[in-house]
Amino acid sequence: MFTGIIAATGTIQHLQNNGSDVRLRVNVGKLDMSDVALGDSIATNGVCLTVVEFDQHHFSADVSSETIARSGFAHYTNGQGVNLEKAMLATSRFGGHIVSGHVDGVGEVKSIEDKGKAVEIWVTAPTDLARYIAEKGSVTVDGVSLTINEVNGAMFRLTLVPHTLQETIIGGYKPGSRVNLEVDVIARYLERLMLVDRAADTTKQTDISLAFLAENGYLNKG
Template sequence: MFTGIIESVGKIKTINAKSGDFEIVIDTADLDLSDVKLGDSIAVSGVCLTVTQIQPQAFCADVSAETIKRTKLSQLNVGSDVNLEKACTPNTRLGGHIVSGHVDGVGHVVNVYANANATDYWIEAPDSLAHYIAEKGSITVDGISLTVNEVQGAQFRLTIIPHTTEKTAIHDWQSGARVNLEVDVIARYLERLMQAHTAPKGGVTLELLKNSGMIK
């Protein structure tokens, strides 16, 4: 599990093709790897990857065919910047929101506008994800926990402050840029609960929510 608070901006050091998938080596810049062990998880621009080898200020990870299909990692090149976050520990501050590192789909930047000292980004999500995105809700974009400020159909607006721009790879978000999206995990489970074939008999009703203490 992650929180969407980026710890460092690394770079793709090498990409090695391996019969349908590939192995990447990531230069971790100033990310502290002293507490990282083989098998640990690190989010790379929002994608949870398993550390298979540790090098001085770098680590290796395998990228499966499923990850290639569902994320933008296959579009990255040697030298591309990536957002890095180590997995949570029990004493981690939850500064963002609950992030699984399982990318739901790839969106793209539609427009970029100045907004006082901040910058507004309009991003279009795949139609299949649009109904999960709510105004003032949370969304993970390239591994960054962000607040949705406005929604119009499948498009949503983010307002990024200078600090976030400086500490992440957001400088790569130009019009047309592809971005990894992970919707709020709570929204996904609520949808599953509301589906008739998995919900209690009669579905989820106001009476059921009241009896469960969810509402007064």
């Protein structure tokens, strides 16, 4: 598990296509590797990757076809900057929100505007993820835990302070940049729990709707 608080930025040095998956090698920048062991997890642009080789300045990991299909890794090349976070310890401060490192989809940066020292960014999420995006809720963007300040359909607005812009790859975003998104895991489990006995029935519609909420007492039918 991760918190979405980025420890360092790194750079992809090598991508090796092995047919159905990819082996990548990452220069970790200032990330402290002194306590890393084989098999540890490092979130790389929000994707939980398992360390298969490492030294003081690098680590290698395999990226599965599932991860490639669901994340921006399909478009990454050598020199790609990445946000890095080691898996949290039980004794760590929980500074962000619950981040699993399982990317749900790829969003697109639509606009960037300076607001004083901060920057406002509008991002479009895939349509099937829009229902998990809530104003003042949390979202993970390339591994960074961020607060959603406004929602407009499948689009949402983020406000980035200078520290976040300096310490992550977000400072290099441009309109059209593709970003890994992980929605709040609590929202996903809440949706599943609200389906109750319908969750295992493949013959019924399983999407949460206003009618379903009203039927189960979550909305006033009147």
